Amino acid sequence: MIGAYGRSVRITTELGDITRVEADAIVNAANSTLLGGGGVDGAIHAAAGPRLLAACRELRRTTLPDGLPVGDAVATPGFDLPARWVIHTVGPNRHAGQTDPAALASCFTRSLDVAADLGARTLAFPAVGAGVYGWSPDDAANAAIGAVRAWAVARPHVVDHVRFVLFSAPLRAVFDAALAAAGAGAGE
Structure with a gap:
């Protein structure tokens, strides 16, 4: 595990299956419908069980009738996952012409904002944007690490x-290279 500190937030990388992570919250690389999909989104929906889809349908029926906007985030319970909550975020789709790196970074900062509002102290992210949405792994990692570090400086002692x-x-x-390049240094 590579680790670093972004002020008070410990930032680490690991190889694994996000659906098996014990954390207060995990982040779902969702699509705007919130109704499941492929990749990480499909795996999280499958592992969380049918109540996750029901909760997402309720969000669509009530507060998000047009879907979750790109770069925003919303939480549901984790249901059958080891995580208490799932924070859904929608990355920009480069294949659809959504190429603004700030929109990708917003996925991470908005997810952290939602985690803070929930009182979550530990949060696990996948590589949002680096799958079918066409962002290069380098761009996704740099956006992720940069956004988390900036958020940690602005809101120290909120997420551990x-x-x-x-x-x-x-x-x-x-991701390890992006963490090292950000001046984080290697850890564990």
């Missing part, structure tokens, strides 16, 4: 630990 749970060794290596 941010974990990047990555599904492949090459992707983890890219």
